[in-house]
Amino acid sequence: MFTLRWGWGLGCLRLCQLRAWAPEASVPWACGACQARMYGSGGSKPEVSPSGPARPSLKEWALMVSPFGRLRARLPCHLAVKPLDPISHPDNNHVLVAVSGVEGAAQAVAGLQVTYDEAQKEVIIVSDVIDPQASVEVSAPLMFDLNIKSSGSGCVKVQNFECDNCRIETEQGTSILQSVKSQKLHIESKGGKVICLGTIYGNIDIHASDKSTVTVNKLQGSSVNISTEDGLLKAKYLYTESSFLSSAAGDISLGSVHGNITLQSKLGNITVDSSSGCLNASTHQGAIDVYVSHLGKVDLKSHKGSILVKVASSLQAYLQLSGKKIDVNSEVHVEEMNEAHKDDGVVITGLLNQASKNEKWIKADAPQGTISFRSQSWFQSLKLLD
Ligand SMILES: *[C@@H]1O[C@H](CO)[C@@H](O)[C@H](O)[C@H]1NC(C)=O
Numbered sequence: 404m405f406t407l408r409w410g411w412g413l414g415c416l417r418l419c420q421l422r423a424w425a426p427e428a429s430v431p432w433a434c435g436a437c438q439a440r441m442y443g444s445g446g447s448k449p450e451v452s453p454s455g456p457a458r459p460s461l462k463e464w465a466l467m468v469s470p471f472g473r474l475r476a477r478l479p480c481h482l483a484v485k486p487l488d489p490i491s492h493p494d495n496n497h498v499l500v501a502v503s504g505v506e507g508a509a510q511a512v513a514g515l516q517v518t519y520d521e522a523q524k525e526v527i528i529v530s531d532v533i534d535p536q537a538s539v540e541v542s543a544p545l546m547f548d549l550n551i552k553s554s555g556s557g558c559v560k561v562q563n564f565e566c567d568n569c570r571i572e573t574e575q576g577t578s579i580l581q582s583v584k585s586q587k588l589h590i591e592s593k594g595g596k597v598i599c600l601g602t603i604y605g606n607i608d609i610h611a612s613d614k615s616t617v618t619v620n621k622l623q624g625s626s627v628n629i630s631t632e633d634g635l636l637k638a639k640y641l642y643t644e645s646s647f648l649s650s651a652a653g654d655i656s657l658g659s660v661h662g663n664i665t666l667q668s669k670l671g672n673i674t675v676d677s678s679s680g681c682l683n684a685s686t687h688q689g690a691i692d693v694y695v696s697h698l699g700k701v702d703l704k705s706h707k708g709s710i711l712v713k714v715a716s717s718l719q720a721y722l723q724l725s726g727k728k729i730d731v732n733s734e735v736h737v738e739e740m741n742e743a744h745k746d747d748g749v750v751i752t753g754l755l756n757q758a759s760k761n762e763k764w765i766k767a768d769a770p771q772g773t774i775s776f777r778s779q780s781w782f783q784s785l786k787l788l789d
């Protein structure tokens with residue numbers, strides 16, 4: 404938090420430039436530092452940890468703003484956004500900007516423009532020439548919209564924030580979102596990692612191209628779209644009405660997912676530790692491995708790979724499995740089982756645990772691979788999630 408007195412004196416309505424030195428205000432950036440904490444470390448407070456001595460702020464601004472405005476940033480360096488401290492700013496009508504950079508490099512901040520367009524209610528932070536190692540920290544009132552583009556290796560971090568519309572675009576830099584609520588959250592990356600920590604609420608659209616990976620702890624929203632090209636797409640918890648997740652060459656690896664979910668990959672494997680709802684997964688070359696705990700309709704297809712389906716032991720479902728080879732575990736009770744051989748494969752249909760025929764079903768199709776079907780206890784699937 405900014406603990407210094409900002410001294411909103413009179414005549415300081417729009418733009419105050421302060422020379423105060425604020426060591427706490429400048430959390431140095433370490434893009435890679437938080438990535439190791441992503442999964443399974445049990446760390447409840449992931450933070451970007453300082454990787455060296457704190458760097459002093461080189462320059463600071465305080466802008467008086469109207470509520471429900473917008474931040475527009477175009478920067479080639481790091482940018483962090485967090486909420487304005489309500490204790491030191493109860494009126495909630497300021498945007499504070501601090502820039503820190505490599506020590507002693509005053510020219511690092513040369514050319515950084517920080518302005519407020521009153522008509523547009525827009526705070527604008529722009530620079531083409533700022534040192535890429537510099538970092539800009541912004542504290543803004545909640546419900547400020549964000550429109551951020553970073554170029555080069557500039558990272559973006561948004562923490563504990565709420566907004567209607569939040570748009571973040573990076574090139575090679577990492578984007579980190581931690582505990583963000585947004586009606587519409589749009590993230591694009593052209594090579595940098597996208598990392599979502601804590602819970603992200605809202606309708607989310609993430610497009611990561613090239614080798615960008617997307618790693619998500621928990622997403623909750625009505626509509627979620629995520630795509631990667633070569634990178635891994637990993638999410639621990641998804642609570643959505645409908646999600647569409649796709650990858651070209653990356654694996655899709657999901658923990659516990661709820662709601663109607665469509666997954667598509669060309670080359671990557673698809674793994675779902677636990678699915679409740681409708682699941683439609685297809686891959687061209689990859690393998691599919693899913694555990695179905697509660698179901699609507701489950702439709703799985705691997706054109707060239709194999710499919711492993713695990714189900715809760717009491718799950719009722721109509722089954723239709725077709726593959727080059729099918730292996731149904733003996734613990735699974737299939738009634739009215741019918742096995743047909745056609746062309747180069749086998750088709751098995753049947754009813755699992757006295758299911759009725761139409762309501763809920765599992766279809767799996769692996770024309771060139773093996774379908775393995777077995778039951779697994781809920782407990783086993785929980786253990787997998789840890
Ligand atoms: C996700 O994609 C679907 C179909 O392309 C679209 O209708 C929906 O609005 C998208 N959701 C978000 C949050 O962008």
Ligand SMILES: *[C@@H]1O[C@H](CO)[C@@H](O)[C@H](O)[C@H]1NC(C)=O
Binds near residue numbers: 643644645662
């Ligand atoms: C999932 O899709 C089914 C139809 O396929 C629909 O009846 C159901 O309401 C959907 N569930 C949610 C949570 O949107």
Ligand SMILES: *[C@@H]1O[C@H](CO)[C@@H](O)[C@H](O)[C@H]1NC(C)=O
Binds near residue numbers: 683684685700702
């Ligand atoms: C699953 O997706 C495939 C291809 O996208 C489509 O043909 C199929 O009808 C879908 N299944 C369900 C149950 O929606």
Ligand SMILES: *[C@@H]1O[C@H](CO)[C@@H](O)[C@H](O)[C@H]1NC(C)=O
Binds near residue numbers: 654672689690
């Ligand atoms: C994909 O799954 C198959 C079968 O389980 C496995 O042999 C292969 O190593 C997996 N590929 C990757 C990239 O994890």
